[in-house]
């Protein structure tokens with residue numbers, strides 16, 4: 042926010058008739074080293090910035106740095122929120138899976154970069170709010186904006202030798218030469234005006250924010266927030282005039298079949314005896330059956346299915362000994378019925394086990410039964426190899 046004091050000498054400007062004359066003069070005037078050399082031309086002149094010794098604009102670098110900073114900020118922010126502060130598993134992915142962060146990273150990169158480009162150029166490089174450049178108040182400007190090329194030596198400190206600057210421009214061939222002083226700034230666009238405006242905007246934002254906060258708090262039924270609340274809808278456990286029986290919650294239509302839960306098709310355990318296990322005995326099926334048995338049955342029937350629970354005696358009921366003759370001779374279908382319907386103290390496992398799981402458990406149960414009641418004949422055809430601990434368990438009967 043540099044604003045030269047009015048009345049100070051800003052510099053000396055001289056006019057040239059052509060761009061070539063200007064270019065030729067620049068090096069001579071710069072050699073004299075009297076102040077900052079600046080050119081004012083009616084149109085961009087090639088090589089002018091180089092001749093004036095101006096370095097490349099730092100804007101690109103600034104934008105680059107802030108863009109990278111934006112990407113990093115967005116990444117770290119999301120990583121902290123999703124991974125540390127409030128980790129939630131979404132769609133089965135790790136809370137810190139970075140792929141989900143990319144859109145926001147891109148947006149914040151663009152945000153940081155564009156703000157740097159815009160505001161950095163205006164305030165940092167173009168030195169806003171430095172309104173009314175003194176050259177705009179010189180007589181020379183009307184010629185410069187038409188067809189003349191201005192070359193100025195501008196004061197850099199207090200020790201500015203006006204006479205020497207005039208001589209330097211003269212010997213470089215400039216005509217006419219004009220000493221420019223800093224004009225008195227009038228009009229609204231001064232730094233102070235801008236400061237006041239910004240302060241006003243800040244106060245307005247604070248007041249309106251505070252007022253909105255209290256308005257929403259005191260009058261909560263403002264239209265946009267109540268739309269979802271007052272829409273016609275069915276509330277759980279609430280009456281509704283929409284249905285004949287006046288209940289908002291309705292039972293499924295009779296005969297409704299939930300996906301994956303086909304009805305049994307038999308009405309008693311005796312009838313169920315006819316059901317045939319649809320699964321072939323394979324290593325995979327037995328493994329699935331073992332998993333299901335370990336998850337759902339082992340607590341009561343025990344790892345050997347002999348009815349010795351892994352529960353303590355505090356469990357009152359007496360789980361069936363599935364190694365008993367009766368259950369070894371039980372048809373698969375009757376066991377299936379027991380799993381689906383439950384039996385006295387044993388609840389139904391229909392909701393926990395899919396159809397395939399139930400049949401797989403039965404195959405596994407058969408394997409347990411046979412392992413505990415192996416006959417010499419079971420070993421026929423089994424080759425014992427050195428180092429192989431695999432017995433006949435798991436082979437098809």
Ligand code: HEC
Pocket residue numbers: 334337338339340341342358359360361363375376379380384385386387388390402
């Ligand atoms: C909460 C303990 C418990 C769990 C878990 C349990 N059962 Fe039972 N089960 C029992 C009890 C108790 C009985 C004896 C019921 C009776 O005859 O009064 C029983 C009986 C049985 C019977 C004999 C049914 C009949 O017709 O007499 C079979 C077969 C059976 N269970 C299989 C299973 C299978 C397979 C699982 C795993 C999916 C399982 N049970 C899980 C407690 C359990």
